[in-house]
Amino acid sequence: MTNSIKAKIVLFYMAVLFSVLSAFGVLLYFSLVKIIYNAIDSDLMSRSKALATLVQDNDDESEFNFSDDVMWEYHSQKSKSFFQIRLSDGAILEKSESVGTLELPYTPQKVPVTFQPLLFKGEKTRMINFRISREKDGPEKNHILIIQCAEDISDSLRLLKSYRIILSVAGLIIMLISSSGGFLIARKGLQPVKDISRAISRISESNLSERIVMTHIPAELKSLAIAFNHTFDSLEKSFNRQKQFVSDVSHELRTPLAVILSQSEITLRKQRSAAEYQEVLAGIFEASQLMSHMVQKLLTLARLGADKVELRFEPVDLNEVISDALRILKPLALQRAIAIELPDIRPGACMVSGDRAALLEVFMNLIDNAIKYNVTSGKIAIAFRREQGAVTTDITDTGVGIPENDLDRVCDRFYRVDKSRSKKIDGIGLGLSICDDIVKLHGGSISIRSQLGKGSTVSVRLAAAQHVENSDLNEKGQDHGNTSVQRISGGRSGGRT
Amino acid sequence: MRILIVEDEKRLADILHKGLEEEGYAVDVAYNGEDGLFMAQNEPSDLIVLDIMLPIVDGMIILTTIRKSGVKTPVLLLTARDSVMDKVSGLDSGADDYLTKPFLFEELLARIRALLRRNSEIRTSTIEIADLVLAMDTHEVRRQGSLIPLSAREYALLEFLALHKNKVQSRTELTEHLYDYHFDLDSNVIDVFINRLRNKIDSDFEQKLIVTVRGAGYMLKD
Numbered sequence: 001m002t003n004s005i006k007a008k009i010v011l012f013y014m015a016v017l018f019s020v021l022s023a024f025g026v027l028l029y030f031s032l033v034k035i036i037y038n039a040i041d042s043d044l045m046s047r048s049k050a051l052a053t054l055v056q057d058n059d060d061e062s063e064f065n066f067s068d069d070v071m072w073e074y075h076s077q078k079s080k081s082f083f084q085i086r087l088s089d090g091a092i093l094e095k096s097e098s099v100g101t102l103e104l105p106y107t108p109q110k111v112p113v114t115f116q117p118l119l120f121k122g123e124k125t126r127m128i129n130f131r132i133s134r135e136k137d138g139p140e141k142n143h144i145l146i147i148q149c150a151e152d153i154s155d156s157l158r159l160l161k162s163y164r165i166i167l168s169v170a171g172l173i174i175m176l177i178s179s180s181g182g183f184l185i186a187r188k189g190l191q192p193v194k195d196i197s198r199a200i201s202r203i204s205e206s207n208l209s210e211r212i213v214m215t216h217i218p219a220e221l222k223s224l225a226i227a228f229n230h231t232f233d234s235l236e237k238s239f240n241r242q243k244q245f246v247s248d249v250s251h252e253l254r255t256p257l258a259v260i261l262s263q264s265e266i267t268l269r270k271q272r273s274a275a276e277y278q279e280v281l282a283g284i285f286e287a288s289q290l291m292s293h294m295v296q297k298l299l300t301l302a303r304l305g306a307d308k309v310e311l312r313f314e315p316v317d318l319n320e321v322i323s324d325a326l327r328i329l330k331p332l333a334l335q336r337a338i339a340i341e342l343p344d345i346r347p348g349a350c351m352v353s354g355d356r357a358a359l360l361e362v363f364m365n366l367i368d369n370a371i372k373y374n375v376t377s378g379k380i381a382i383a384f385r386r387e388q389g390a391v392t393t394d395i396t397d398t399g400v401g402i403p404e405n406d407l408d409r410v411c412d413r414f415y416r417v418d419k420s421r422s423k424k425i426d427g428i429g430l431g432l433s434i435c436d437d438i439v440k441l442h443g444g445s446i447s448i449r450s451q452l453g454k455g456s457t458v459s460v461r462l463a464a465a466q467h468v469e470n471s472d473l474n475e476k477g478q479d480h481g482n483t484s485v486q487r488i489s490g491g492r493s494g495g496r497t
Numbered sequence: 498m499r500i501l502i503v504e505d506e507k508r509l510a511d512i513l514h515k516g517l518e519e520e521g522y523a524v525d526v527a528y529n530g531e532d533g534l535f536m537a538q539n540e541p542s543d544l545i546v547l548d549i550m551l552p553i554v555d556g557m558i559i560l561t562t563i564r565k566s567g568v569k570t571p572v573l574l575l576t577a578r579d580s581v582m583d584k585v586s587g588l589d590s591g592a593d594d595y596l597t598k599p600f601l602f603e604e605l606l607a608r609i610r611a612l613l614r615r616n617s618e619i620r621t622s623t624i625e626i627a628d629l630v631l632a633m634d635t636h637e638v639r640r641q642g643s644l645i646p647l648s649a650r651e652y653a654l655l656e657f658l659a660l661h662k663n664k665v666q667s668r669t670e671l672t673e674h675l676y677d678y679h680f681d682l683d684s685n686v687i688d689v690f691i692n693r694l695r696n697k698i699d700s701d702f703e704q705k706l707i708v709t710v711r712g713a714g715y716m717l718k719d
Contacts, residue, residue, distance in 0.1 A: 247580070254577035258598035259508045265602040266516035283508050 006186040013182040014175065021174060025167045032163060036156050040126050041115055048130035048149040051083060055145060056132065074098045080152035082120070088131075088144035104148045123154045192221050200228060208236040241412075252294060252429075256287040263287075297430040304437040311355035311441060315465035318350040318359070318393055322382060325363040329371060337377040340367075343384065350384045350391050351465040358438045359462075363393075365431040366458050370397035373456075390444075391464050396457040402450040410448060435460075498613055498657060499523040499674045501542040503533030503559065504575065505551050509598075513546070516602055517609075521636065521649035521656070525677045530554025537563045541673045542570050544612055546605075549576040549587070557590055564591035571612040575600070610634065617660040624659045627704055627719040631659050638698075645697050650675070654690050655698070658707070658717035667714035691715055 073081050074096030084095040084104045092103060104127060105118060112131045119125065127150035133143055199212040211232060212225045267280045303309050319342075326333075326340060333340055352359075370380045378398040385392040402410055410432055432446075439446050442462055450456035500522045504510035510526050517524045525540055527533035530551035537545055537559060545563075549556035560572055571593040576583070579597040587595050593615070594608050610622060610633055624631040630639045636652050638645045647655065653675055658666060671687045672680065691707065699705045708716045 250579070251577040254579075254598040255506050255509070258577070258600060259506060259512070261599045262509060262516065262602055263512045266512050266519070269516070269519065269602075280512075283512070287508065 006183070006190055009186040009189070010179065010182045013186075014179055017178055017182075018175060021171045025171050029160075029164060029167060033160060036160065037126075040151060040153055040156065041128070044115070044126065044128040044149045044151055045113070045130075047081070047083070048128050048147045051085070051147050051149065052130060052132045052145075055085065055147065071096070080123075080155075082125075082127075082148075082150040084148040084150075086146040086148065088146060093145070104150055106146065106148065118150075120150060120152070123152045124157055125150050126153050127151075192216070192218050196221065196225055196228065203232060208232065208239055244412075249298060253291060256291045256294075259287040260284050260291075294430070297434060300434055301430060301437065304434065304441065309358070309441065311358055313353050313355060315351045316354050316356045316359055317348055318352055318363075318384065318391060318462070319345055319347065321356065321359050322363050322367075322393070324360055325367050328364065329367055332368070333371050333380075336371060336374065338371055338374050338380060339378075340380045340382065342382050345384065350386070350393075352391050352442075352462040353465040354442045354462055358442075362435045362438050362460065363395075365435050366395050366460070369431060370395055370399065370456075370458070373397065374399040378455075386464065389464050390461050392459050392461045394457050394459050396455060398455040401452040401454055401456055402448065403452055404450075407448055407450060498543045498653060499525070499541065499677065500609065501525045501527065501533070501536055501540060501545045501570075503527045503530070503537070503545065503551065503556065504548045505529055506548070513602075513605075519649065520606060521653035522609075523653070523675050523677045523680075530556065530559055534559045534562060536678070537568060537570070538566060540678050541670075543674055544609055545570055545572045546575050546609075547572050547592070549574060549578055549583070557587070560587070560590050560592060571615060573605075573608060573612060575605070607634070613660070619660060624656075624662070626659055626662055626706060626717055628702075629659075629698065629706055629719075631656060640698060640702060647694075647697060651690060651694055651697070654687070655694055655717075658715065662717045662719065665710045665713045665716045671714065687715075 073079060074083060076098060077100055079096075079098035082096050082099045082104060084099060085093045086106055087093060088108070090106055090108065095103065102121070104120065106129070109129065114129045116127050116129070117124065118127055120127075127148055130147040130149070132145050132147060196212055196217065199210075203210045211229050214222065214225060217225050263280045263283050267276065272280075322342060326342065367380065367382075374380065374397050380398075381394075381396045383394045383396070385394065412433060436446050439460055439462070444460065444462040447459045447461070448456055449459075498521075500517055502510050502513055502517075502524060504513070504526070505528055507528060510528060514524045514526050525536055525542065527536050531553040533547070533551065533556075534554050536542075547556050547559060551559070556574070556576070560574075563570070563572075572591065573594040573596060574587045574592045575596050575598065576587075577598045584595045593612055596605060596608060614620065614622075614633075622633045624633065628641045632638075633656060636647075636649075638647055638652065638655065654671065657671065657674055668685075668687045675687075691709075695705075695707050699707055706717055706719065708718045710716055
């Protein structure tokens with residue numbers, strides 16, 4: 001609850017509402033208090049003024065013969081209005097019947113009008129002290145009269161009290177109603193979030209293609225929904241790739257497996273001649289070899305994908321790696337009468353930072369492809385370009401080329417341009433994929449340009465090694481034959497042809 | 498019975514060719530989609546075993562094309578694709594059965610037998626004609642309980658006649674369904690085989706089952 005947005009919104013809303021309501025209530029209450037006291041005071045004032053007029057019109061010093069129609073409201077013992085006329089020394093000249101045997105308290109003062117609250121006959125009472133002077137006689141002390149008018153205000157106070165209660169109860173009810181309103185508002189406000197989360201939980205492995213529908217999502221949450229949709233896009237893409245890969249693997253393994261199974265099963269159905277057994281075994285051997293080759297490559301890919309491959313980065317002379325690859329592939333190139341051009345550059349001119357064995361695999365694969373997909377008596381040109389801390393190796397062949405719409409998929413696993421797995425060129429469509437993975441692990445990139453029927457250029461861009469100019473010429477002429485040994489430091493001399 | 502195999506994996510196609518031929522089927526093989534489509538449309542096959550991923554013309558295209566042109570030959574899809582969607586679209590495009598690689602040859606044979614039975618009135622793997630009993634799964638032929646040994650070709654001829662019992666089969670029909678397209682159709686090899694069958698099945702018994710319909714062909718009659 002404490003960590004719920006809804007609760008926070010409702011609490012905040014309630015706090016604001018409470019302060020607004022209480023301020024409003026206090027304001028209302030006190031303005032009413034003021035209005036009531038003003039009314040009482042002006043009533044007292046006008047009464048005392050009326051008495052003053054009567055007193056001033058009276059000539060008799062001690063006897064005020066107030067007429068009944070003036071006095072009626074003071075007559076009864078039970079009346080709640082009182083008056084008293086005193087001299088300035090405090091002596092009472094006259095008091096209303098309602099005062100009875102008691103008297104209204106008096107404290108001498110200089111100002112002509114004062115109001116004072118007091119407790120009279122056990123009730124809350126308000127009183128005015130009104131000072132007048134009788135003008136007819138000279139300025140004697142006696143001629144200052146104090147008219148005291150009082151009014152029992154307990155009724156008004158009771159009214160105020162019930163008003164206070166009504167205000168608080170009304171406030172409480174408003175708080176209750178609006179708290180549920182606030183709750184509803186919070187819920188309504190959070191509904192899109194709920195919708196989004198529901199949409200997200202609906203999207204699972206089986207329907208990764210579903211997306212959060214944007215139409216009813218408020219502007220504030222659009223970016224969130226878009227971010228989620230983007231995440232799902234890339235998730236779906238990689239998930240589909242994975243699924244495609246698994247189905248490709250099973251597909252590619254199924255065919256040789258079917259060959260092995262059928263050959264053995266059919267052959268075992270009867271007695272055969274030795275020659276037949278030999279032929280079948282050869283077929284099974286070939287199919288198993290293909291499978292084993294494929295499994296090996298798949299394992300390499302899986303390890304690359306899981307980043308389980310430990311690459312030992314060191315300065316590597318690309319020229320040397322490619323020379324090694326060419327030496328291994330020479331028989332294949334000779335067989336297809338393909339000429340390979342390698343630029344004559346000085347050793348150490350093309351140093352990159354990388355894992356020597358992995359890079360050898362990359363260039364073996366790429367040159368192998370360039371030979372296999374070339375025309376007979378074709379050409380392969382290898383060139384290096386140095387640019388901005390990177391070395392790019394271009395391998396250009398005069399082969400069949402790759403159709404434009406296949407270009408960005410050739411690095412996908414099992415992707416072969418000839419979709420029918422033409423058996424003329426053996427291969428399983430994993431080579432480029434492996435190359436791509438390895439080069440990416442090196443922080444480099446592979447790009448392919450191709451013209452259908454004219455040939456392709458595969459460019460491998462790798463980060464150049466730093467500070468290699470001095471260290472690479474020390475061991476000239478050693479380790480020529482061994483291509484798989486990794487060296488921890490230093491470059492190796494090139495110069496092989 | 499004549500079966501067309503369209504399969505680009507040569508080793509698989511060849512071993513199936515051999516295995517099916519040893520079972521007495523006449524087998525044609527096409528290693529790519531183009532040849533497969535041509536043969537499916539022009540050779541009288543009793544069954545087509547079709548791969549989906551084929552060079553030049555895709556297997557599904559072959560299937561829809563021959564179905565559109567009215568070829569009713571049963572088609573068994575034999576492919577490495579095993580998703581439900583692949584099976585559904587294959588069967589909906591007009592295939593009669595679907596088998597995924599890798600498969601057991603025994604199962605392929607059983608499915609082929611089932612598909613071949615489909616067009617005939619016979620519903621089980623045994624055919625009975627009078628006192629002659631053919632077990633199509635074991636290729637055993639018995640008359641009045643005693644086993645009659647037959648060569649694969651002889652059995653195939655007898656089975657074809659039995660599946661179409663009481664219906665006259667012309668010499669051409671018989672040759673077309675019992676031999677692949679390398680065979681010379683003008684040959685009277687059918688007459689030779691009919692004679693051999695007669696010797697083995699009918700000669701020792703009162704009731705003659707193989708009937709020659711002059712000018713039309715042969716028939717197995719109960």
